[in-house]
Each structure stands twice: as C-alpha cells, then as structure tokens.
Amino acid sequence: MARYGMVIDLKRCYGCYACSMACKVANHTPPNVFWSRVLKGESGTFPNVVRQALPVLCFHCEDPGCVKVCPTKATYANDDGVVVIDKEVCVGCKYCMMGCPYGARYTVPEWKSYFPEGLPLSELEQFQKEAWEEKSGCGVATKCDFCTERREDGKEPSCVTACPADARIFGDLDNPDSEASQRIKRDRGFVLKPEQGTKPKVYYLPPR
C-alpha cells in the first residue's frame, strides 16, 4: 500500500496563492477556511533581507495528535496514510484542533456566502453549499484530505496541479524510486516542528 506524502520546494515557491485558490475551487471551502494556505515571512537584516513564502496544509502526520485525542474515532489515518475525517461520526468537540500543532483544522459553525447576507444565492453558490455539506459539513472538524475525490479519479491533489512553479511534488514516500522520495533524500528535505514527534508526511526542501 502506498504511503502518500508531499514535497514542497521552497526554492521554487514564490507565494502566488494559486494552491490556496485551487483548494478552494476543488473543495468548495466557505469564507475564512483555508485548508491550503501560504504564510509569508521576512528574515535577515538590511540589505540582506529575504521574503519567504511557506505554503502549509494538513501534514498527514504518521503519529497525528488529532487522531489520538478524538473521542469518537471520527478522524483516522487511511491505509494509504492520509488522515481523514468521517463527518458522520464527528460530534464537533474541537479537541482535534487543540491536538494539532500546525493549526490545520477548521470548523464551520454554519455555511456562509462570500457575498453580503440577504442576497439570493447564485447557482454556483448553491452548488458550492451543497458540495460543502456533502463532503465536509457544518459543526464538525474539516481539513485537507489530499483531495480524495481527485485521487480516486487518478489525479493529483488540486494544489499540486495548480502550482505554476512546479513547487509541489505528490507521491508515495514508501517507494524509494518516487520523485518525492528521491527529492527528500537528495535535497535534504525537512519537516516543520519535528520536536512535536508527529512525523509529518509533508516535507519542505530548503529555500537555498
């Protein structure tokens, strides 16, 4: 069985937010919900200053804190290592949000439109609302699932496809010949907050 993971090359990422947009389009997330987002930070002192983009998403950890604390086993790791949420079993206690050191989880108390309240929903918005309620739902925990539906169709997650800089590589970390495994090995891939012991499966390649 595969053990899916992702590699993000920080040398290539220039922080265009295409991944965030693609995620929103693919998963119909409502306002204020960003399963895939880009953090920006500055480091160094003038004149040697660098502005660095850091795309983040659910890291699908091998030892996920969220899975340990879920009282109803609503969140669990699939056989392919992808951490998912069974929205039917989640009671919405939000403990998983406390258990995730990466802030990857979101709850949506009630679905909201991007447009001011009171306006009739357009056909697209109606579709987005139904799609969100079918896949994720309100009052329960939600997060990135490496685009389950797209993977079932044999496609890569939407953020990977959309990245114009080809900064994202999705693949099987158990296969030593996969591009993801090779790049982690060759370019000294690292994870965020290794001290938390969660063993994330999203790796970063150093910016320089």
Next chain:
Amino acid sequence: MASAVAISEGPLILGNKTPGIVTTDICSSLERTPAPSWWIAIAFSGSMLLLGLVAVAYQIATGIGTWGLNNTVGWAFDITNFVFWVGIGHAGTLISAVLFLFRQKWRTSVNRAAEAMTIFAVICAGLFPLIHMGRPWLAHWMAPYPNTRGSLWINFRSPLVWDFFAISTYFTISFVFWYVGLIPDMATLRDRLKAGWRKRVAGFFSLGWNGSFRTWLHYETVYLLLAGLATPLVLSVHTIVSWDFATSVIPGWHTTILPPYFVAGAIFSGMSMVLSLMLIARKTMRLEDYITTRHVGAMCKILIATGGMVAIAYLTEFVTALYSNNQYEQFAFMNRAMGPLCWSYWIMVGCNVLSPQLLWFKAVRSNMAVVFVVTIFINIGMWFERFVIIVTSLHRDYLPSNWTGYAPTWIEIATLVGSFGLFLTLFLLFCRFVPVIAMAEVKGVLSHGKKPH
C-alpha cells in the same frame, strides 16, 4: 522538654443545645412558609436560569457560530465554565469524605450543604461539554455502547473520554454519599411532618429507617465505606480534567504541573464557594449557633493552604518555562503576564494570591463580612484562572499567522449567567426541602450533657 499544651477551642455548636432543639431549629425552616426573601431569591435565580435556557436554545438551533469562538480560539467560555464548575464541585467530597476520614468534627455543620453544592456544580459543569459541541445532539456518542457508526468503540486514548468517566463516576458517588447521609434526617422529617405528600415523600426516601442500633451500625459502615471510595475521587476528577490540557501540545498547557495545580485550585475554589453560600445561609436562616466562627476559621485556614499551593503553582509554571529553554513555552507565559489579555492574568493573581493573604489574621477570619468579600474575590479569581489557562494559551499558538483575539458574545455571557441561575435555583430548592445541616451528625458533636475536661 517540650510539654503538650491542650488548647480548648470551645464547643462546636453554641447555645448548649439538646438533640431536640437541633431538630426543631433545622426542621422548622422547612416546615413554615418560605420567607419573602426566599421568593425574591428564587425569582432572581430563576430569571437567570431562564436567560441561560433561552441562550442555549438559540445556540443549539442556530449553531456555535453564535459564540465568539474562531479557529484559533476553539475553546473559551464553554470550557472555562466547565472547569470552573467542576472545581466548585470539589469541596463537597473533600469535606464529606476526606475530613470524615481524618475525624474533623467541624465538618458536620457544613457537609450537607457542601455535598449538595457539589452535585449542583457538577450538573452545571456537565452541561458545558455538551452544549459546546458542533452537534450537541450526538453527545451520547462519547459513551461506550455497541453501535453501528463504523468505529464500534470510542477512543479510550482521548482525554475527553476519560473526562466522561471521571465526572460521571464523581457525580454518582457524590450523589449516593449525599443521599445515604440524608437517610436519618429524612426519617426525622417523616416523623415530624403532618400527613400529606411531603410526609409520603420523606417516608419513601428514608427507606424504612427505624433508628435501631442495628440500622445505625449498617449506616455507619456504609458511610465509612463510601467515604473511603470517594476519597480517591477528590484527587482523580480534577487530575483528569487537567489532562485535557496537559496531554495536548499547546504551549502553556503541555506541562506536568497541571494535575496537582488543578486539584489544589479546585479545593481552593470549592471551599470558597462553600463559604460564600454558607455565610449567606448562616445569616438568612439564622444558623449562627451551628456555623460558628470556628467553622469559618477552619475553612479559611484551608483557603490559605490551598491558595498558597496555587500561588506556588503560578510561580513554578514561570520557572519551568524559563528553565526549559523552550521558546514557545517562554513566550506563552510572558504573553499571559504581558500580552493583550494580561488584565485577566492580573485579576487572577490579585484575587487568588493577594486577597487570601488577609485570612492570616484572626480578626479578619472572625469578621464574616470581610471573609465573604474575600471568598467572592476568590470565586472570581478562580474563574479567571481557567480563562487565562485556556484563552491566553490558545490565542497565541505556534503559528503567528493564526494569532487572533477573542471576545465573548452575549450568548456566551448569558450561558454563564444561566449556569449560575441553575446552580442557585437548585441550591435554594435544596434549602427549602432538605435539612441544610446534617442533624444526625451534628447531634453527635453536641457538647450538651458532656462534662468538660
């Protein structure tokens, strides 16, 4: 050579009362029509309860978006109130079980009310984890029972599941303990009341008590066994509640000091709430002979001791964070004391560390008005302690891009007010229908008929 000096503190119950007078004193307030002050009090607490019910109904119907929570501060008023009420419910078992095993006779005047308060506080506490869920109608899914939801069994690794067991066990034992202690007094009520529904109810709950030597022997044995069973729960409940935080990864939560710190804090807050309520009951129900300055003084000394433990815990947390060389922990604690919500931290320190220091003075301990004010300060401070632990840790988590603020909505405030309404309403009903003081136990510590040494 040091010589032992016996210090006589005088009788526990004043007025050289006979057992008959005790019965009359305690039962008479149950048998007469309630005073206007009782009606005013219950109307007030009932209104608070109604406000809370409206807020909860609105929240369940609309969704938890009605609260001021966000993705970073996912827990705030809800869990603060939960931990606060569990803490309030702590003193009852301490007074009834631990002090019983340690043969502290002064407990007899306050144990009934403290145990009742425990039960009511745990009811209030239990409501919050239920209503804070995104889908509160599925709260029973936290309980282990065979089901067809896919995963057949709950996750026993989750501290929330441990909470479920800790609190339900605590509630059950506290309730049974309270009820067993009530049986002889229920029989007294049954024998005093005129024929009617209240006599029938008292008769039913007195379980055929006949006051024989054999009955008393069985009763004393059961009471002692229950005290032994309940004693570990005094430590376990708040230890397990603290694990909700201590086993998590959030800076400021992930620390081994939390269990003893929470237990000391819970006894501190519970004892102060018992004192607040007993001082009101003492004044309004004219129980000055039963709840004397000696009782109040003993409880004040417990407040000083547990308040000291809490103060040491506050200090130790800082030292641990500084000594750990962990930048997240260091930041979390500096943020508590100097961040945007630092006012809540200093309210906590002022109320919990500074105000109890007044109780070192005997003149203060003997002045009921000042003691009452100090206990109110401690109640406020202990609510803020939980607010500080939960909200200030969450609002500045690992990722600066997640940092946010938190402000409660009127729904959250109304829910807190409603929980106080529920607590006070239940307590007032208890004062009206159940003997507030354990008559049978008080009769055992009377000085009447005993020769002084």
